Amino acid sequence: MAAVETIKPVPWWKEPTKDQWLAWSAAWLGWTLDAFDFTIFLLIMLPISQEFNVPLTAVTAVFTLTLWMRLVGATASGWLSDRIGRKKPLMISIGWYSLCNFIASFSPAFWFLFLFRALLGIGMGAEWPCGAALAMEQWPVRSRGFMAGVLQASWGIGALLSSAAYGLLYNSIGWRGLLMIGVLPALSIVYVRRFVKEPPVWVENRRLQRTQQREVRVPLAKIFKRGLLYNTLTACWWMASAFIVGYSIGGMFPTFLQKDLQLSPGLVALPVMLQSIVFFLSGSFWGMVADRIGRRIAIIIPALLRFPLPRCT
Numbered sequence: 001m002a003a004v005e006t007i008k009p010v011p012w013w014k015e016p017t018k019d020q021w022l023a024w025s026a027a028w029l030g031w032t033l034d035a036f037d038f039t040i041f042l043l044i045m046l047p048i049s050q051e052f053n054v055p056l057t058a059v060t061a062v063f064t065l066t067l068w069m070r071l072v073g074a075t076a077s078g079w080l081s082d083r084i085g086r087k088k089p090l091m092i093s094i095g096w097y098s099l100c101n102f103i104a105s106f107s108p109a110f111w112f113l114f115l116f117r118a119l120l121g122i123g124m125g126a127e128w129p130c131g132a133a134l135a136m137e138q139w140p141v142r143s144r145g146f147m148a149g150v151l152q153a154s155w156g157i158g159a160l161l162s163s164a165a166y167g168l169l170y171n172s173i174g175w176r177g178l179l180m181i182g183v184l185p186a187l188s189i190v191y192v193r194r195f196v197k198e199p200p201v202w203v204e205n206r207r208l209q210r211t212q213q214r215e216v217r218v219p220l221a222k223i224f225k226r227g228l229l230y231n232t233l234t235a236c237w238w239m240a241s242a243f244i245v246g247y248s249i250g251g252m253f254p255t256f257l258q259k260d261l262q263l264s265p266g267l268v269a270l271p272v273m274l275q276s277i278v279f280f281l282s283g284s285f286w287g288m289v290a291d292r293i294g295r296r297i298a299i300i301i302p303a304l305l306r307f308p309l310p311r312c313t
Contacts, residue, residue: 035159067121069121
């Protein structure tokens with residue numbers, strides 16, 4: 001009797017290659033440190049307004065413009081990464097937001113801080129498109145939803161690190177010192193440059209585009225044409241709604257704790273850290289759910305779950 005060969009299923013974490021893990025780690029690192037550099041500002045808006053003697057609303061305008069400039073950086077980065085690869089735009093974006101944060105720490109006047117924090121938004125927005133494409137377009141389908149969820153949710157890890165730095169270091173180094181720390185993410189460029197390769201999918205697609213002369217010159221216009229318009233507008237509306245809900249609740253929360261409740265840095269940092277941990281766990285969970293029930297349903301369910309929350313607060 002012929003022996004029956006038993007094929008053991010491969011665990012999902014062993015399915016990706018070494019290069020795929022290195023690429024995902026690079027995207028994760030860039031996104032997490034991006035979150036650190038951005039969210040540290042939410043914890044120091046009150047002392048900035050006091051030092052420069054400007055209204056708190058003027059400082060929140062910095063935070064708002066940074067988010068708007070994210071759109072500029074994301075659009076430019078996506079276009080560039082289709083032409084020169086994912087690695088170079090990722091390295092440029094990390095260096096960009098790290099340097100802007102560092103320069104902002106030396107601000108002699110409020111307008112200077114306003115300028116470089118606004119410019120930071122370009123690098124902040126540029127990181128996600130090239131980083132996510134670098135990591136996920138070559139990731140195995142079986143665990144793509146989960147790992148995409150972990151990647152996106154790692155914004156919470158960056159926020160956790162920034163709130164921990166604020167709680168532990170603010171009294172000794174002040175808001176300028178916290179911004180100076182924001183230059184450290186630039187060190188990750190060495191990792192990306194040395195260990196990460198361009199995705200084979202992009203390399204092959206780029207070769208075909210050149211040999212067959214079918215490169216899309218104006219991709220931004222193409223996604224607003226008939227056939228794609230509905231999906232484009234739906235995705236834009238969905239993401240805009242998430243930003244409005246998220247930042248309208250969490251953006252001013254640390255300032256509320258500082259100004260209205262007069263809490264110490266450690267007590268301000270604690271709830272922000274807990275919120276960041278829950279953010280990470282939730283995003284990772286729904287990424288795992290997406291691999292089992294599909295992307296659309298995994299997006300719709302948490303959106304419906306948040307409807308009762310305003311009535312409970």
